Amino acid sequence: MQVKKDGKFFLLVVVAGIIFAGVVVLPDLLSLTHYVRISSTQDHTTESSSQTAQKTGMTVSSRALSRSEDFSFSGSSKNVSKAKTVTLFSGNVRRGDTLYDFLRKSNISSQKSYLILKHLRLVFNPKYCKPGDKLEVQKNENGLVLFKYFPRGLKYYVVEEIKPDVFSARVEEIPKEKILIGAKGKISSSLYEAMKNEGLNNELIMKFADIFSWEIDFLTDPRKGDEFQLIWERYVDKNGKVLMDGKIVAAQYINRGKKHTAIHYSDPQGKGGYYTPEGKSLRKAFLRSPLHYRRISSYFSYRRFHPILKIYRPHLGIDYAAPTGTPVSTVADGTVIFVGWRGGYGRCVRIKHPGGYITSYGHLSRFARGIKKGKKVVQGQVIGYVGATGLATGPHLDFRITKNGRYLNFLKLKLPRASSVNSKYLQDFYKIRDFYVANLDFLAQSSQNMIVLSPESYKNREEVALNTAPQFLYSPSTLFPLKKEKYLI
Secondary structure: OHHHHHHHHHHHHHHHHHHHHHHHHHHHHHHHHHHHHHHHHHHHHHHHHHHHHHHHOOOOOOOOOOEOOOOOOOOOOHHHHOOOEEEEEEEEOOOOOOHHHHHHHOOOOHHHHHHHHHHHOOOOOHHHOOOOOEEEEEEEOOOOEEEEEEOOOOEEEEEEEEEOOEEEEEEEEOOOEEEEEEEEEEOOOOHHHHHHHOOOOHHHHHHHHHHOOOOOOOOOOOOOOOEEEEEEEEEEOOOOOEEEEEEEEEEEEEEOOEEEEEEEEEOOOOOEEEEOOOOOEOOEOOOOOOOOOOEEEEOOEEEEEOOOOOOEEEEOOEEEEOOOOOEEEOOOOEEEEEEEEOHHHOEEEEEEEHHHEEEEEEEEEEEOOOOOOOOEEOOOOEEEEEEOOOOOOOOEEEEEEEEOOEEOOHHHOOOOEOOOOOHHHHHHHHHHHHHHHHHHHHHHHOOOOEEEEEOOOOOOHHHHHHOOOHHHOOOHHHOOOOOHHHHOO
């Protein structure tokens, strides 16, 4: 009897011990095993990622493949927010790379790679990835992934894993400072060569030429000894490294002694453009042509032999011969009043402009995305693509313009200027003008052809207008050396 009781007591002790082990000891043991497994995986991942970097030829940063500082995952638990992270990979996109392949090479599962790219598309379209863009993949000790994508510009994109297989995406701004850079030079052969000699990139050269395109033909007008000046915005990080060049805010070209000056101004309603010092727009209300064409295949005429109908009849427009698919742009700001099939004109777009003008674009192969009746369009916006729909013997654009219902010969039309600065904003414009003119004068007197004019970010127009005295202007030595090769993008 005593033996039976001792047996029951022993059995009870064993059961109690098993329960204690299951509730208290086992979780801690599993946790320790899990941590050891993660640490082992990270060490293996580090070695694997290093080998991958060498095989793919991608640039690995000095911080890559090592434990980084604490990284806070927004929206995650307290335990996760203080978790250490390891950078699995940090490198640059090369031609032929895909983000999916990059993630898989970083030992991210196919499921997580798919989810990361799915969420990235909410804030950034991967089709805009370009060689040279930077990416980073990090993982913390809880196994949660952080993906960062840095295209060239002022923003970068983050996809983070809040909890297993649950992701969020956001846009971040790179800390930056806006400065003003000034450059000048003289023409010896062409504007392009002269600006290149001063270290200016192609984009700035094209922007400069576009500003004065209504005033100067840079293929025929420039003469030896002509002078140019421009001031543009440049964004730099805290170390002075260039992030990107912004818009040209002031420009000047002296052609055969005649000075042409352009000032950029945006009014409080957001309408902006380039204006003369008097506030008149430098651009015309209409572009010279709605597309880049190879030749004019048919001119405006009241009696033209139709190649398909074989009869003489008026051709109250201009035919621009161009390959199928050539983009067609609206020649002026306006509102779309027709999109669709229009008899012999095939696919056609008609746009109403201020002043009673209406332009028509016929024989299109297709319409641009978003172009529909009632849509507001701006000068130069693509509305469709060259085709040969309707009565056409080959790909071309049939372009027509009317004013108050009367057809006009566009090639002989004296194009009106775009609207000037609104009179109620002229005083504001004059303050901006005075600031930029003072900077242009300072640049003209400088012994250097490229200088930093303002290292401080300006916050409003009043600050800009007040800081016109030379003591507010800076030479390169007060900020950082301005070397041509270093600052070209």
